[in-house]
Amino acid sequence: MKVLPVSYRLTVTSRVLAAVLGGYVVAALASVSLSLWVPMARADAVVTGMMTSFLAYLGVVIWCFACRTAWRAWLGVIVPSLVLAALSGLAYWMGRS
Amino acid sequence: MKEGFRQAMAWLHTWAGLIFGWLLFAIFLTGTLAYFKDEISHWMQPEIPARSVTSEASLTVAQHYLQQHAAGASRWLIDLPDAREPGLSVRWQQTPTKRGERGQFTEKLLDPQTGAEVQGRETTGGEFFYRFHFQLQMPYPWGRWLSTIAAMVMFVALISGIITHKKIFKDFFTFRPRKGQRSWLDGHNAVGVLVLPFHLMITYSSLVIFMSMVMPASILASYNGDVRAFFDDVFPQSATPELSGKPATLAPMAPLLDRAREQWSGGNVGRLTVNNPGDANASVVLVRDSADRVVHDFGSAVTFNGVTGQLLGSTPAQSLPRAIAGSFYGLHMGRFADPVLRWLYFICGLAGTAMIGTGLVIWLGKRQLKHVKSGVMPFELRLVEVLNIASMSGLMIAVAAFFWANRVLPVAMAGRADWEVNSFFIVWGLSVLHAMFRRGRAAWVEQLALAALLFGAVPLLNAVTTPYHLGMTLARGDWAMAGFDLTCLGSGVFFAWAAWKMQRAGQVETVARQRVQPIGLEQEAR
Numbered sequence A: 001m002k003v004l005p006v007s008y009r010l011t012v013t014s015r016v017l018a019a020v021l022g023g024y025v026v027a028a029l030a031s032v033s034l035s036l037w038v039p040m041a042r043a044d045a046v047v048t049g050m051m052t053s054f055l056a057y058l059g060v061v062i063w064c065f066a067c068r069t070a071w072r073a074w075l076g077v078i079v080p081s082l083v084l085a086a087l088s089g090l091a092y093w094m095g096r097s
Numbered sequence B: 001m002k003e004g005f006r007q008a009m010a011w012l013h014t015w016a017g018l019i020f021g022w023l024l025f026a027i028f029l030t031g032t033l034a035y036f037k038d039e040i041s042h043w044m045q046p047e048i049p050a051r052s053v054t055s056e057a058s059l060t061v062a063q064h065y066l067q068q069h070a071a072g073a074s075r076w077l078i079d080l081p082d083a084r085e086p087g088l089s090v091r092w093q094q095t096p097t098k099r100g101e102r103g104q105f106t107e108k109l110l111d112p113q114t115g116a117e118v119q120g121r122e123t124t125g126g127e128f129f130y131r132f133h134f135q136l137q138m139p140y141p142w143g144r145w146l147s148t149i150a151a152m153v154m155f156v157a158l159i160s161g162i163i164t165h166k167k168i169f170k171d172f173f174t175f176r177p178r179k180g181q182r183s184w185l186d187g188h189n190a191v192g193v194l195v196l197p198f199h200l201m202i203t204y205s206s207l208v209i210f211m212s213m214v215m216p217a218s219i220l221a222s223y224n225g226d227v228r229a230f231f232d233d234v235f236p237q238s239a240t241p242e243l244s245g246k247p248a249t250l251a252p253m254a255p256l257l258d259r260a261r262e263q264w265s266g267g268n269v270g271r272l273t274v275n276n277p278g279d280a281n282a283s284v285v286l287v288r289d290s291a292d293r294v295v296h297d298f299g300s301a302v303t304f305n306g307v308t309g310q311l312l313g314s315t316p317a318q319s320l321p322r323a324i325a326g327s328f329y330g331l332h333m334g335r336f337a338d339p340v341l342r343w344l345y346f347i348c349g350l351a352g353t354a355m356i357g358t359g360l361v362i363w364l365g366k367r368q369l370k371h372v373k374s375g376v377m378p379f380e381l382r383l384v385e386v387l388n389i390a391s392m393s394g395l396m397i398a399v400a401a402f403f404w405a406n407r408v409l410p411v412a413m414a415g416r417a418d419w420e421v422n423s424f425f426i427v428w429g430l431s432v433l434h435a436m437f438r439r440g441r442a443a444w445v446e447q448l449a450l451a452a453l454l455f456g457a458v459p460l461l462n463a464v465t466t467p468y469h470l471g472m473t474l475a476r477g478d479w480a481m482a483g484f485d486l487t488c489l490g491s492g493v494f495f496a497w498a499a500w501k502m503q504r505a506g507q508v509e510t511v512a513r514q515r516v517q518p519i520g521l522e523q524e525a526r
Helices: A006-037 A042-066 A070-096 B005-034 B037-044 B055-069 B127-135 B142-164 B168-172 B181-194 B196-209 B217-222 B227-234 B254-263 B320-333 B339-371 B379-408 B416-437 B440-456 B458-465 B470-476 B479-515 B521-525
Strands: B075-079 B088-093 B105-110 B269-275 B283-288 B301-305 B311-314
Touching: A006 A042, A006 A070, A006 B217, A042 A070, A042 B005, A042 B142, A042 B196, A042 B217, A042 B227, A042 B320, B005 B037, B005 B127, B005 B142, B005 B339, B005 B379, B037 B127, B037 B379, B037 B479, B055 B075, B055 B088, B055 B105, B055 B254, B055 B269, B127 B142, B127 B416, B142 B196, B181 B196, B181 B339, B196 B320, B196 B339, B217 B227, B254 B269, B254 B283, B254 B301, B339 B379, B379 B416, B379 B440, B379 B458, B379 B479, B416 B440, B440 B458, B440 B479, B458 B470, B458 B479, B470 B479
Parallel strands: none
Antiparallel strands: B075 B088, B075 B269, B088 B105, B269 B283, B283 B301, B301 B311
16 A cells, blocks of 8 residues: 555545535534525424435535545535525524514 | 546545444444334343233223322323333322422333233343444433434445446346455445435434434524424423312223324324323323324324313324424334334345445455455554454344343343343453454454354243243244244354355465455446
8 A cells, every 4th residue: 555645635634624514514504594594484494404404414525525626625615604604694684673 | 536526436435434334334233123122122021921902901901000009199101012012111200209309200011911010021122222223322412423423424425325336227237246356346236226215214314313413503593592492392292281289080091092093083092191190180191102104293192181081182283394304203213114014124224234344345355455465464454354343243243142141141130231231242342352363254254153153042042041932932923022033043044154155255265366356446436
C-alpha cells in the first residue's frame, strides 16, 4: 500500500467534516423552513419537516464526496444553509407580525 | 476519489461501510432476532403456560385479582395476552405517600385461565435483543444516538452502493460460484438487490423513529422551544377525571372491550389503564393493540367511566403526515405481521445482515491479495480481520451463550437475568481474544464450528434441562417453543456447513493463490 500524501488526507478530512457537520446543519435548517412553510397544522408541519430532513442530509453527503474539490464541498454546504436560513427567518418573522 | 461520480460513490460506499460495518452487523442481527422477541421470551420462560382464552376471560381474571390484591392502588395497568405473548401481566401503582411523588409499581404475571400467580424464571428474554438493537447496552441516550448515526451511515452506504452498482438488475441474475472474491461480490450484490425495498424501508424508518430526538430543530422553532407542547399535540391524551373521594364499586370491565371494538370498527385492546379504581370517578382507558394495523398510532385509546360505563372520550384520528410517520414505525416493528410475514421479515433481516457481512469480507479479501506473496499482513488489515471474525462468528457464539446461560444457570439464582446478559458479553469478549491469537482462517473455522455445536445442541439442552422437549412441544402444537428449537438446530447445521466450506476453501486457496486477480468495486464501477 502506497503512503498517501498529507494533503490528500487533509482534503478527505475536510470533506468528511463538511458532510457530517454541514450535512446536519443543512438537514436541520431544511426541516425548520419546511415546517414553517408548509400549510398544515403546526404539529403535522413539524412531523413533515423532520421526516424529510434526512433526504437533505443524504444529498449533502453525496455532494461532499462527489464534487471535484474540498472547497466546492464546503460551498455546497454554505450556500444551501444561507438560503434555508433566510427562508426560515422570513417565515418566522412573518409568523411573528 | 478524484475520478468520476461513480468512483467517488464507490469510495464512499467502501469506507462508510467499513467503519460502521461491524456495529451495523450487530444491530441488524439483534434486530432480526427481535422480530421473534416474544417467541424467544417464551422459550426462555417456559414456565409461563400458553393458553388460549378470550380477552374477556383474561380481563375478568385480572380484575378479580386486582380487586383482591390492589384495591387501594391509584392506578392499575393490565396487559392482555395475545397469540404471541402468553402472559397476562398486571401492574399497580401505590397511592403516593406525599403529593407530587410517584407511587411504587408492583408487577405480577397471572395464568389467564386460573388467575394464579405465575413465577417465570428471571430473564430478559427476547427483550434483550430488542433493547440491544437500538440502545447497544449503553446509558440513555447515547446508545440511541449511536444507533441512529449508524442508521444514517447505512442509508448513505445503501444509496452510494446503488449508484456504484450500474448494472443493478442485469447483475442480479449473475452469480459465479466457487470463484472466490468474485462469488463474495456477486453474493453481496444479490442479497443487497433482492431485498432492496426492505433495506431502504428499514433504514429510513429507523431514522424516522428517532427523528424527534436527533432532528429537533423544527420542534424548537415552531413551538418556541416548548418540546412538551409538541408532544401534547402529537400524542393527545384524554383528560382523566379527578379523584372524587366517594367510594364506588368498579363495574365489570369485560363488556368495555366490545364497546372499544365498536369505536375502532373492529380492533383489539392491548392494554387497559384503570385510574382511581374504587372511586366514583374511576376511569378506564383502553389502548389499542399495536398488532392490529400496519400504521402505528401511538396511544390510540378510548376512555370510559369505570362505574357507569359512560364513554368519556377517544383520541382523534391521525392526520396524514402522522399516519405516514406511523406507518414507517409500524413497518419497521412489524408487529402486525402474521407468522408467514414474520418469517419473511426474519429472512429479509438475515439478508441485510449477510449483505453487511459479505461487504466486510470483500473489503478485507481484496486488500489481502496484495500481501499474499510476502505473507505479512500490515497491522490495519490484521485489525480488520480480527474485528470481522469477532463481530460475525463471535457474535453468533455470544447469542448461543445467552441461550445456554438461560438453561444452565440455576433457576433460583440471584441476579440470573443479569448473568445471562453478562455471559453474552463475556463470550463475545473471549471471541475477540481468540481471534487475536489464532490465524485468520483457523479462527473462522474454530469459531464457526463452536457456533455450530452450541446452536445444534440447543434442542438437546432444552430436553435435558426442562420437560418441554421437541417431542412434547410438537405434539402439543406449541409452535413458538418447537420453532425455536428447530431454528437453532437449523442454524447449527448452517454454521457447520460454513465451517466446513471455510476449511476447504483454505486448502484450495493455497493451490490457486497465484491465479486469483483482485476484483474490486472501483473496477466494477467502470
